[in-house]
Structures are given as C-alpha cells and as structure tokens.
Amino acid sequence: MKTVIVGANHGGIAAANTLLDHYPDQRVVMIDQNTNISYLGCGTALWVGRQIDSYQDLFYTKKEDFEKKGASVHMETTVKKIDFERKVVFCEKTDGRTFEESYDKLILATGSLPIDPNLPGQNLEHISFLKLFQDGQNVDRLIGRMDVEHVAVIGAGYIGVEIAEAAIRRGKKVKLFDIADTSLAGYYDEWFTKDMDHLLEEKGIETHFKERVLAFLGTTFVERIVTDHGDYKTDLVISAIGFRPNTVLGMDHLKLFKNGAYCVDCHQQTSDPDVYAVGDCAAIYSNALKKKTYIALATNAVRSGIVAGHNVGGTALEETGVQGSNGISVFGYHMVSTGLSVKAAQKSGLDVIYTDFEDWQRPGFMKKNAKVKVRIVYEKDSRRIVGAQMASTEDISMGIHMFSLAIEQEVTIDQLKLLDLFFLPHFNQPYNYITMAALSAK
Numbered sequence: 001m002k003t004v005i006v007g008a009n010h011g012g013i014a015a016a017n018t019l020l021d022h023y024p025d026q027r028v029v030m031i032d033q034n035t036n037i038s039y040l041g042c043g044t045a046l047w048v049g050r051q052i053d054s055y056q057d058l059f060y061t062k063k064e065d066f067e068k069k070g071a072s073v074h075m076e077t078t079v080k081k082i083d084f085e086r087k088v089v090f091c092e093k094t095d096g097r098t099f100e101e102s103y104d105k106l107i108l109a110t111g112s113l114p115i116d117p118n119l120p121g122q123n124l125e126h127i128s129f130l131k132l133f134q135d136g137q138n139v140d141r142l143i144g145r146m147d148v149e150h151v152a153v154i155g156a157g158y159i160g161v162e163i164a165e166a167a168i169r170r171g172k173k174v175k176l177f178d179i180a181d182t183s184l185a186g187y188y189d190e191w192f193t194k195d196m197d198h199l200l201e202e203k204g205i206e207t208h209f210k211e212r213v214l215a216f217l218g219t220t221f222v223e224r225i226v227t228d229h230g231d232y233k234t235d236l237v238i239s240a241i242g243f244r245p246n247t248v249l250g251m252d253h254l255k256l257f258k259n260g261a262y263c264v265d266c267h268q269q270t271s272d273p274d275v276y277a278v279g280d281c282a283a284i285y286s287n288a289l290k291k292k293t294y295i296a297l298a299t300n301a302v303r304s305g306i307v308a309g310h311n312v313g314g315t316a317l318e319e320t321g322v323q324g325s326n327g328i329s330v331f332g333y334h335m336v337s338t339g340l341s342v343k344a345a346q347k348s349g350l351d352v353i354y355t356d357f358e359d360w361q362r363p364g365f366m367k368k369n370a371k372v373k374v375r376i377v378y379e380k381d382s383r384r385i386v387g388a389q390m391a392s393t394e395d396i397s398m399g400i401h402m403f404s405l406a407i408e409q410e411v412t413i414d415q416l417k418l419l420d421l422f423f424l425p426h427f428n429q430p431y432n433y434i435t436m437a438a439l440s441a442k
C-alpha cells in the first residue's frame, strides 16, 4: 500500500509517523513545498521578543528522521495538481523539474493560509504575515533595525497579541488594531478580555479596537496606515486576521465545508474514499456545538493526523471531536479557554448561562499567591457544560483540560459541584475555585 502525504507540517508529520511507526508494510511519500518541516509557530513571538535565545529549537523533527524510517521525502516540491481518477499527484520542484507520484491512499495536509486583508497599498515592502518560519525571520530582521520604530499589528487575536508583546519587548512603539471591540474576542468574554486590554495598554501597546484598516501608504516601504478613524505613521505592518483553509488542490473534486475546508468524517476520510484530510485544511467536529466547525490549531492537526494514519494503515479509529482548547501567556498573564464563550455560544444559537468565581488561588497563609478567575458556561435547559475560561498570573492552565473532558463527555454543571478535587495549599484552597464556581451556578 502506497500513501502519499501532501504537506509535511504538523498534520502531515503526525500521519506519517503513525503510518511509519505502526504499519511497516506501508510505503510513505511525503511532499512539501517549504524548505523546512515542523516549525512551531507558537515560538515565533518568544523568539522575536527574545524570551528564548534562538529559533533553532522550534523545529521538532527533520526530513532525515522520516527517511530513516523508510519514507521518501520531497522538500521544496509543490503539488500542482491531482488526478483523483487516475490517483496521481503532479509535482514540481523549485528548480522547475517535474515528476508524478501515484497513490493508493492520499492524505491532504496542506494546512492554512493567512487571510489576506486585500487592501490598497498592501504590496509595499515591510508588510508581513506571520505564519511561516520565513515570515518570522523577516519580522525579526525588520524589528532589529533602528529605523523601524513604529509597528502596526492588524488583528488582536492570538498571533497579533503575542507579536505585539514581542515588539514591545524589543523597544518598538506598537499599535494594535482590531475590528472587534476587545482583544481575543474569539476566545473569551469581556470579563476576561478587559483585563487583557488593560494589560496591553499598561505595557505600552496602543490599542485601536472597533477600528478598520482601510489602506497602506508609502512609496517603496509602508509609511502610514489609514483606518476609518485616523492615519498613523508606521515602519512595519504585521497582518494577523485569521487563517483560511488551503484547499485549492481538492476544491473541484471534494466536498467542502462552508469556509472552504475539506469535509471529513470521523475517520478523516473525505468525500473520496481514497483521500483523507487532516489539520488546518479540514473541518472538525466540535463537541460543544455538536456539529462541524473550523478551528485552526496545531493540537487538532496532530490529533487528526494520528486518526488518519491509523485508518489508512488499516485500524479503524474514530476521532472524538474537539473543544478547541487554547491558551495565551503574555507579560506574565495566563489565559486559557475551552469550548465556547458566552458570546460565541449565543452567536451559534445556544441558550446558555454562566457562573463566575474569582478568588485567591491559595490560602492566605501562603506567601506566594495570586487571584484566579474562572467562568463556566453551560446550557440553560440541559445544564451541559459547553465552555470554560480561566485566567491568573499563576499557572492554572491544567484546570482547563478537565473542562475539555467535561465538554467531550457532556458533564452537567451539577455533576461538577461535588467532584473530588484535591486540596494542597501549594496549589489551591480547601474551597477550590472550580468547586466554588460550580456551587454558585444558578
């Protein structure tokens, strides 16, 4: 059995490792247009902000690791076209040479592309996305220049907030623009985002919410950014307004989700039984919504890659759905969320209520202490938990994994009330903040 994997980043890598480690009779061919694989974008802001020394350790594997296990790996090779009837992919190397690969099974792991704001002046130099390792290198090089003083970041989502922090850490004057009325609007409710917004301002980031960027001005390099509220000097623009699935190869043949992602079943199988899709190019089942959605995260790419690998290898394995669990840590403030915020649930038509609790993490006699806030979102009628958000300057992140499982397993808010949660002064209080939040639920 020969499997061709198009795209060798997190999703493709997980599928390849699963096939190579568990199914020795498999022939695996990996094809990627980039020069590198396995770059952890989550490290870009840490590296640009000099919180880590270099980018070297942001790659967790390399081409040779797969070749040692018997795979053929073609880097700097773009799949230009796929003949799904004849089961052949058409490839072109960067030097112009072309070749074909036939397949028994095909795994599409072509990921996502940054959404293009499509604005006048966007071809000026010093305007960058922040997706690839190469984008990170470009932004890092520009931020290192003395003449780059003003940095404008478009999109106050995860990439935007993280890179805004990095630019401040490098001594730049930073403006952060978003059409939403807060930062991180897609992940948290206002009770949390207002803390983040204050923190960003306190650290010197000029936030411009509910403000739409309309154009860029300059001659060779970007010099000004024009919005519906004003016109500001800038030397560098970083655009981070979300991802869209990269499905150009299969869009005329495979069934697509409403945003253009490949529709897949619980085995990651597309509408063509010999073709699987994983990671950011595929839609995913949300246990909170109880339907398919689109969530671009490395964690989902890895999980879906493993599921596809096993199914292609011959072991039927069903994906369990996801909660879209996520987290951010900037200027020492940690925020984590899973499932749906109140705002996101209501937008999707769910009738939800929530319970909030804020307290000191540890008993008063402990020297080291910090406030913790938690919100649990649940359906009004069924009382099923559909989301949770937590924040603190202390690392409380592990708590969110429990909520992720609770959503997956359809636990109700009432079942959480008397759940056995351990107590140790180093970590929490006898009246645990999660228990207290659940007990105060209406």
Ligand SMILES: Cc1cc2nc3c(=O)[nH]c(=O)nc-3n(C[C@H](O)[C@H](O)[C@H](O)COP(=O)(O)OP(=O)(O)OC[C@H]3O[C@@H](n4cnc5c(N)ncnc54)[C@H](O)[C@@H]3O)c2cc1C
Pocket (backbone or CB within 6 Å): 006, 007, 008, 009, 010, 011, 012, 031, 032, 033, 034, 040, 041, 042, 043, 044, 045, 077, 078, 079, 080, 109, 110, 111, 112, 113, 130, 131, 132, 159, 246, 249, 278, 279, 280, 281, 296, 297, 298, 299, 300, 301
């Ligand atoms: C700055 C940044 C920070 C992030 N931080 C986090 C985080 O903290 N946590 C988290 O869970 N997620 C994070 N993400 C999101 C995460 O990186 C993506 O969800 C993840 O990369 C998806 O993996 P993927 O393999 O599906 O797709 P991609 O990473 O997009 O990889 C797709 C691969 O396909 C290749 N390809 C595409 N088309 C072709 C073609 N025609 N021929 C050959 N090759 C092709 C590309 O070269 C690429 O290597 C972050 C993303 C960024 C940019």
Ligand SMILES: NC(=O)c1ccc[n+]([C@@H]2O[C@H](COP(=O)([O-])OP(=O)(O)OC[C@H]3O[C@@H](n4cnc5c(N)ncnc54)[C@H](O)[C@@H]3O)[C@@H](O)[C@H]2O)c1
Pocket (backbone or CB within 6 Å): 042, 117, 154, 155, 156, 157, 158, 159, 160, 162, 177, 178, 179, 180, 183, 184, 185, 186, 212, 213, 240, 241, 242, 243, 295, 296, 297, 326, 327, 328
């Ligand atoms: N810590 C993490 O887990 C992490 C870090 C980085 C990226 N990621 C993932 O990578 C993906 C891409 O990240 P991202 O930050 O680009 O997307 P995002 O969805 O996190 O944020 C996009 C932001 O852009 C805003 N926006 C949309 N259109 C706009 C416009 N025209 N003008 C101004 N603002 C606009 C949105 O309101 C939103 O706040 C996401 O799925 C994200 O979860 C995760």
